[in-house]
Amino acid sequence: xxxxxxxxxxxxxxxxxxxxxxxxxxxxxxxxxxxxxxxxxxxxxxxxxxxxxxxxxxxxxxxxxxxxxxxxxxxxxxxxxxxxxxxxxxxxxxxxxxxxxxxxxxxxxxxxxxxxxxxxxxxxxxxxxxxxxxxxxxxxxxxxxxxxxxxxxxxxxxxxxxxxxxxxxxxxxxxxxxxxxxxxxxxxxxxxxxxxxxxxxxxxxxxxxxxxxxxxxxxxxxxxxxxxxxxxxxxxxxxxxxxxxxxxxxxxxxxxxxxxxxxxxxxxxxxxxxxxxxxxxxx
Amino acid sequence: xxxxxxxxxxxxxxxxxxxxxxxxxxxxxxxxxxxxxxxxxxxxxxxxxxxxxxxxxxxxxxxxxxxxxxxxxxxxxxxxxxxxxxxxxxxxxxxxxxxxxxxxxxxxxxxxxxxxxxxxxxxxxxxxxxxxxxxxxxxxxxxxxxxxxxxxxxxxxxxxxxxxxxxxxxxxxxxxxxxxxxxxxxxxxxxxxxxxxxxxxxxxxxxxxxxxxxxxxxxxxxxxxxxxxxxxxxxxxxxxxxxxxxxxxxxxxxxxxxxxxxxxxxxxxxxxxxxxxxxxxxxxxxxxxxxxxxxxxxxxxxxxxxxxx
Numbered sequence: 001x002x003x004x005x006x007x008x009x010x011x012x013x014x015x016x017x018x019x020x021x022x023x024x025x026x027x028x029x030x031x032x033x034x035x036x037x038x039x040x041x042x043x044x045x046x047x048x049x050x051x052x053x054x055x056x057x058x059x060x061x062x063x064x065x066x067x068x069x070x071x072x073x074x075x076x077x078x079x080x081x082x083x084x085x086x087x088x089x090x091x092x093x094x095x096x097x098x099x100x101x102x103x104x105x106x107x108x109x110x111x112x113x114x115x116x117x118x119x120x121x122x123x124x125x126x127x128x129x130x131x132x133x134x135x136x137x138x139x140x141x142x143x144x145x146x147x148x149x150x151x152x153x154x155x156x157x158x159x160x161x162x163x164x165x166x167x168x169x170x171x172x173x174x175x176x177x178x179x180x181x182x183x184x185x186x187x188x189x190x191x192x193x194x195x196x197x198x199x200x201x202x203x204x205x206x207x208x209x210x211x212x213x214x215x216x217x218x219x220x221x222x223x224x225x226x227x228x229x230x231x232x233x234x235x236x237x238x239x240x241x242x243x244x245x246x247x248x249x250x251x252x253x254x255x256x257x258x259x260x261x262x263x264x265x266x267x268x269x270x271x272x273x274x275x276x277x278x279x280x281x282x283x
Numbered sequence: 284x285x286x287x288x289x290x291x292x293x294x295x296x297x298x299x300x301x302x303x304x305x306x307x308x309x310x311x312x313x314x315x316x317x318x319x320x321x322x323x324x325x326x327x328x329x330x331x332x333x334x335x336x337x338x339x340x341x342x343x344x345x346x347x348x349x350x351x352x353x354x355x356x357x358x359x360x361x362x363x364x365x366x367x368x369x370x371x372x373x374x375x376x377x378x379x380x381x382x383x384x385x386x387x388x389x390x391x392x393x394x395x396x397x398x399x400x401x402x403x404x405x406x407x408x409x410x411x412x413x414x415x416x417x418x419x420x421x422x423x424x425x426x427x428x429x430x431x432x433x434x435x436x437x438x439x440x441x442x443x444x445x446x447x448x449x450x451x452x453x454x455x456x457x458x459x460x461x462x463x464x465x466x467x468x469x470x471x472x473x474x475x476x477x478x479x480x481x482x483x484x485x486x487x488x489x490x491x492x493x494x495x496x497x498x499x500x501x502x503x504x505x506x507x508x509x510x511x512x513x514x515x516x517x518x519x520x521x522x523x524x525x526x527x528x529x530x531x532x533x534x535x536x537x538x539x540x541x542x543x544x545x546x547x548x549x550x551x552x553x554x555x556x557x558x559x560x561x562x563x564x565x566x567x568x569x570x571x572x573x574x575x576x577x578x579x580x581x582x583x584x585x586x587x588x589x590x591x592x
Contacts, residue, residue, distance in 0.1 A: 013392060013395065013397075016388065016392060017392050017403075020385075020389050020392070020407070020469075021403070021406070021407070023466065024406075024407055024409070024410055024466065024469065024470065025406060025409065027410070027418055027421040027422055027425065027466070028409060028413075028418075028421070030421050030424065030425055030432065031418075031421045034421075034424060042430070043429075043430060044430070053432050053435050054432075090321075093317070094317045094318045094321065095318070097314035097315070097317065097318070098314060098315050098317075098318040100314060101310070101311040101314040101315050102315075105307045105308075105310060105311040105314075106307055107307055107308040107311040107312070108308070110311070113315070115583065117318070117322070118583070119579055119583075120322055120326050122520075122523050122575070122578075122579050122582070123326060123575075124523060124524065124526075124527030124548075124571075124575070125527075125529075126527045126528075126529045126547070126548035126551070126552075126568060126571070127330075127333075127527060127568055127569070127571055127572060127575070128326065128329040128330060128333055128568070129551075129552075129568070130333065130336065130551065130555040130556070130561055130564045130565040130568055131329040131330070131332040131333035131336050131565055132325065132329040133556075134332065134336070134561070135324075135325075135328065135329055135332060150321070150324075150325065151325050153321050153325075154321060154322060154325045154326050157318050157321060157322065158322070161318065185301055185304065185305060186304055186305055186307075186310055187301075187304045187310070211412050214414055215412075215414045215415055215416075217414075217415070217416050217529070217530045217533075218529050218530070218548070218552070222552075222556055232414070232417070233414050233416035233417060234416075236416070236417065236420070237416060237420075237534065246423075246424075248424055248427075248430075251420055251424070252420070252421065252424065254417075255417035255418070255420050255421060256417075258414060258417050259413045259414060259417055259418070262412055262413065262414065263409070263412070263413065266408075266412050267405070270401075270404075270405045270408075273408070273412070274404075274408070274474060274478075277408075277471070277474055277475065278474065278475055278478035
């Protein structure tokens with residue numbers, strides 16, 4: 001802690017910390033308060049008298065009800081969940097296998113393959129979305145969840161591979177050799193000895209991949225067109241805005257409810273998420 | 284599990300396949316095939332297709348003919364494209380400086396022992412994990428010209444007398460976008476740098492303190508140099524993401540007012556998807572490539588150097 005007078009502690013620790021928390025968390029508070037506030041209060045000009053924007057005495061469920069009764073929000077939630085779960089599962093299988101091969105097996109071009117995967121890890125989605133949209137159309141995948149389930153792994157696998165390589169490198173060679181002396185094949189040693197040891201890594205990669213695919217926007221925006229196929233971010237963007245009119249109440253309720261599944265998943269695995277985050281940059 | 288056990292006790296059962304998998308090279312090949320197929324189909328192939336697309340005059344539904352570098356020539360002389368390039372560099376540069384400074388400050392605060400530390404850390408990451416589009420809508424609502432809570436706040440603090448039209452003015456719109464990006468990126472910087480800080484042995488700082496080093500000196504001569512490798516990787520990583528950013532601008536301004544806040548990605552989207560000029564849109568996206576490639580090379584070299592050391 002900071003040494004010296006008590007005021008220093010306040011000035012150099014508590015005050016900046018409080019300001020950071022205010023800055024980082026206020027938008028979420030604003031989301032919550034907007035989504036339960038009646039329209040009459042919502043659209044009151046900012047300079048009208050006796051207006052307290054930070055609190056409401058008349059909370060309402062109207063916006064949430066609108067979301068579920070007048071829009072396809074439930075379908076969007078389901079689509080997003082399904083796409084995120086399946087693409088995470090595919091990426092985990094691919095990433096664990098590739099990570100094992102790259103970190104524990106000797107074969108020609110291992111180094112350059114590893115570098116290649118690292119480079120694809122850094123390819124942003126916005127670089128390739130136009131040609132990719134054409135390819136998706138040619139494969140007749142357009143407007144189906146499979147267009148996303150198959151493309152999301154392109155940014156999830158490199159990340160999972162990279163993270164798993166770090167975890168696999170830490171598993172001692174002797175562990176695998178013991179199993180092999182006892183008669184296990186390479187395949188079995190990998191499946192029953194090495195991979196179980198790396199389960200924390202798999203959890204980290206999984207939770208991180210899940211949040212990333214829940215967050216993805218541009219592919220979903222370009223590849224999906226019919227309202228019932230959309231994911232939450234795209235559905236909220238395209239269906240709750242009519243021309244210049246924003247339905248702020250339902251919009252904020254949608255943003256809030258659309259964030260809750262990720263927030264819950266995150267809250268269960270905070271430590272794993274942080275490990276994944278820091279592992280992903282350090283490698 | 285039953286299958287597994289029978290395999291352990293009868294290794295001779297599926298002979299050839301088993302023997303093939305005993306060979307390191309074959310096993311590696313089998314393990315890497317799914318990854319290679321997916322990355323090849325949806326990264327390498329689209330990349331080649333994108334380059335081929337960008338030298339045609341193809342539109343939605345029209346295959347188009349070869350036109351050489353006409354699309355690149357066109358965007359080279361396009362005023363909005365110039366603005367987008369300028370904006371992208373400005374956006375990346377300014378946000379990176381702020382994210383690094385604020386992220387480092389927050390990391391240093393979090394590196395202390397205080398009550399509720401784990402809790403605070405978990406909450407701080409929220410802007411980073413909540414889907415960006417959704418949280419950006421909250422910001423858009425906060426910047427709303429008529430109902431802005433920020434205007435309300437500044438008005439009641441007597442900082443302003445009239446309303447500020449945050450997203451209607453080109454400069455203010457750019458500032459608003461930068462604020463949102465900084466807001467989203469600070470947690471990532473803070474948590475990554477905190478992980479770096481935690482690997483620095485506290486004894487170094489204690490020893491320096493005993494030798495009479497002031498806190499500021501301890502930071503500049505001990506913490507900062509030791510943190511530099513992590514900082515570099517985080518910064519380069521963030522530069523790539525910010526340079527290619529799409530979501531925040533798309534939601535906040537859609538590139539407006541009057542195309543003043545476009546980045547590479549949003550302009551490529553507007554041209555390629557909005558107006559259907561696929562080939563020109565592809566050219567705009569690919570124009571990002573040389574710069575991204577440069578950053579990736581720097582990052583690769585840097586990681587190599589750190590690993591060798």
